[in-house]
Amino acid sequence: MVEIDALDRKILGELQRNADLSLEDLGARVNLSRNACWRRIRQLQEAGVIRKRVALLDGDKLGLGLSVFxxxxxxxxxxxxxxxxxxxxxxxxxxxxxxxxxxxxxxLIRARVADMADYDRLYQALISRVELSDVSASFVMEELKDTTELPL
Structure with missing residues (x-):
């Protein structure tokens, strides 16, 4: 485990909510200079605390409306x-x-597909690649919470 202080936690919290923040905006939110924020972010990246930054996409708007476990x-x-x-x-x-x-x-596999036919294609692809004894699926009817934010 990597030791992080309260300022690191503030920076990580802000970045989890919006990784697009400029260093100036981030600094203003956590009461640090732009350069101090940059140094801390670089240290957190080098320590592996920040693995990467990504864009979170809306599966429904991209035709991937069915979540399945x-x-x-x-x-x-x-x-x-x-x-x-x-x-x-x-x-x-x-x-x-x-x-x-x-x-x-x-x-347990978490997947996102277009519909039941697309799930069946995924199922067929999976069982053609590896021998499985029992496979069952549960389909998400309503997402109550779905986040990537870790509790800091």
Whole structure:
């Protein structure tokens, strides 16, 4: 864990809400000079606290209106299988996140697709790449909260 102080937390909080802020605007919000903000941001990037800056897109407006969580169970837990599964999830652009889980579920995939037919194409692509024992899906009916902001 990297040690960060209260000013770093303020900077990170502002950047999580809007990474487009100019250094001048950011400095005004956290009461630091432009150069001091730049140095702190650079240090946070070098430490790996800030991994990258991205644009958050609206899936509905881009024709990707269906969010799906895919639950996977497998009988195979060999390292080679896991590598193949990881590559399959990384190669499928509809997959936004893939997680190895504790409990009854082995893996959970978060994906965004256009519709049910598009989900079926994703499902077929996944099972053609890697052997799975059980696959089920839950479709999001309403997004109550969806954020990338970490609690600081």
């Amino acid at each position: 895919i639950q996977i169970r497998t009988a195979n837990h060999a390292p080679g299988w896991l590598d193949k599964f990881a590559r399959a999830t990384q190669d499928l652009p509809e997959v936004l996140g893939a997680y190895r889980m504790t409990g009854d579920l082995d893996y």
